[in-house]
Amino acid sequence: MSEILIKAIDLGFSYKADNGDVEVLKDINLSVSKGSFLSIIGPSGCGKTSLLRLIAGLESPTSGNIEVAAQNSSYVFQQPALFPWATVKSNIAKPLKLTKAKQVEQKVGDVLELVGLSEFADKYPHQLSGGMQQRVSIARALAMEPDLLLMDEPFGALDEQTRENMNLELHSLWKTTGKTVFFCNAFDFGGCVFIDRYFGSFFYARKNN
Ligand SMILES: Nc1ncnc2c1ncn2[C@@H]1O[C@H](COP(=O)(O)OP(=O)(O)OP(=O)(O)O)[C@@H](O)[C@H]1O
Numbered sequence: 001m002s003e004i005l006i007k008a009i010d011l012g013f014s015y016k017a018d019n020g021d022v023e024v025l026k027d028i029n030l031s032v033s034k035g036s037f038l039s040i041i042g043p044s045g046c047g048k049t050s051l052l053r054l055i056a057g058l059e060s061p062t063s064g065n066i067e068v069a070a071q072n073s074s075y076v077f078q079q080p081a082l083f084p085w086a087t088v089k090s091n092i093a094k095p096l097k098l099t100k101a102k103q104v105e106q107k108v109g110d111v112l113e114l115v116g117l118s119e120f121a122d123k124y125p126h127q128l129s130g131g132m133q134q135r136v137s138i139a140r141a142l143a144m145e146p147d148l149l150l151m152d153e154p155f156g157a158l159d160e161q162t163r164e165n166m167n168l169e170l171h172s173l174w175k176t177t178g179k180t181v182f183f184c185n186a187f188d189f190g191g192c193v194f195i196d197r198y199f200g201s202f203f204y205a206r207k208n209n
């Protein structure tokens with residue numbers, strides 16, 4: 001039997017607000033096997049980011065529970081979240097150095113090549129387009145070689161061609177490394193349908209309306 005990496009049981013989550021709690025997730029039951037590629041597709045505001053934040057341990061459940069058995073995970077946020085004062089290469093190197101990884105320079109070079117940004121290694125985030133910044137944040141996550149890769153609408157800011165290339169790279173990475181990928185996307189996004197049809201499974205987060 002395959003190892004379960006993420007297990008949610010009757011998971012519920014609400015945000016606290018002055019005028020009452022905002023219930024976002026209710027009775028989510030979910031098992032994610034090691035090595036699988038799971039896509040969540042849902043409309044804006046249905047709770048995709050909230051679910052990812054619960055998996056990453058950035059939020060705590062309001063009810064039920066969630067267990068994540070990954071040794072290490074990387075999170076590609078919906079916004080690139082780069083350090084504005086650091087170059088592209090040092091944005092990617094920082095978490096590697098913090099975790100005392102070896103061959104940092106080599107890893108940074110490899111992931112920059114993978115996302116097609118080798119020649120921008122010495123630029124600062126403000127010198128890049130939104131899509132390029134997002135590719136840096138994807139490169140930063142990949143450089144950590146995580147067991148579990150959490151991706152929150154990672155290709156949303158990319159043009160169609162780049163998105164397709166990134167889809168293919170991600171597919172190939174997933175196939176060759178056996179990583180577990182948990183991938184969120186909004187409804188109106190062709191790239192994710194491509195992923196689902198060919199190598200993903202499909203799951204609906206709660207729909208609000
Ligand atoms: N900090 C917060 N406080 C209160 N409510 C919040 C907070 N963050 C999000 N929400 C609400 O929780 C719901 C789910 O938000 P979430 O960001 O998880 O949705 P999403 O599916 O990721 O949406 P999108 O596709 O637009 O990114 C929304 O209705 C939103 O208004």
Ligand SMILES: [Mg+2]
Binds near residue numbers: 048049050078152
């Ligand atoms: Mg979101």
